[in-house]
Amino acid sequence: MQEEHVFAPAGRFGVRGRLVNREARDRLSRGRRVKNREAPDTGRYVRARLPRGRIRSVAVDATLRAAAPHQLRRGGGPGRPVRVLPGDLREKVLTRTSGVSLLFAVDASGSMGTEEVMARTKGIVLSLLADAYQKRDRVALLSFRATEARLLLPFTTSVGIAQRRLRSLPTGGKSPLALALAKSLELFRLELRQHPGRTPLLVLLTDGRANISLAGQDPFDEALDQACRLREAGIRTLVVDTDLTWIHSYAYARELAAALGARCLGLEDLALGRVIAFMDRAGAW
Helix, strand or coil: CCCCEECCCCCCCCECCECCCHHHHHHHCCCCCCEEEECCCCCEEEEEECCCCCCCCECHHHHHHHHHHHCCCCCCCCCCCCCCCHHHCCEEEEEEEECEEEEEEEECCHHHCCHHHHHHHHHHHHHHHHHHHHHCCEEEEEEEECCEEEEEEEEECCHHHHHHHHHCCEECCCCCHHHHHHHHHHHHHHHHHHCCCCEEEEEEEECCCCCCCCCCCCHHHHHHHHHHHHHHCCCEEEEEECCCCHHHCCCHHHHHHHHHCCEEEECCCCCHHHHHHHHHHHHCC
16 A cells, blocks of 8 residues: 655745745735626626517516607507517516636645645645635535545635645545546536536646546546546636656646646646636636
8 A cells, every 4th residue: 555645735835936926916816706697597687689589588678668769650659558569679688697616626646745746736726725715716626546536625615624625635546537537527517507607617736647447448548538528518627737757758737638628737837827817717708
């Protein structure tokens, strides 16, 4: 059995050797990562428009305004009912506020078991959790190692719990990457059924080295298949490549990111501001 280790996060996340820079601090202080989206059935009435297909909700005020100039020609007038024709009908445009549901999937396998890699990884996630708290995101935390993908925290706004559980996260064992991706998709589907209209965002921190099979096939090929399923489901993903030696080895995380349709950033030269900018753009997607 491979020995387990628990590495403390590297304090506050450093940006190229410095503490969080002014750009990152400014981003951390900004408002919620939300936007108003059109909602077909419920929401706030913001304007009226000409119908597009079947009318779900008639905008009575706008319909009457459209019909009013034609009442004399239609035989209407004082004391008579307003005559409304199909061409007068207007429908309501409803919007509702949508936020981000953010899942951190952290590779805790043995290949992450060096103090530098895991300390940096925890530091990144802790910093992003602080940003998620400021932006009122719903956050979940998944770790994968040995033969399991373990949900440390279901989707919640209680970021403090995620921070505490991340700090004590052990490393060791093999990497069930395909299982972690399959579990991520399952979690997002459940979250979106319970909270429709939210933007799903996966931040995957891994070196991409899969060595536990999900269904008896090549572990990395299985991971690529699961990555394609996430992409087809419309899950926006950022891959943080934690392999500090990728120049001298196969770039597994980068190939995985290509299958996900994801942006891939290297841990070695990662800037927190770039990650937060990606998350902000995804929230407005």
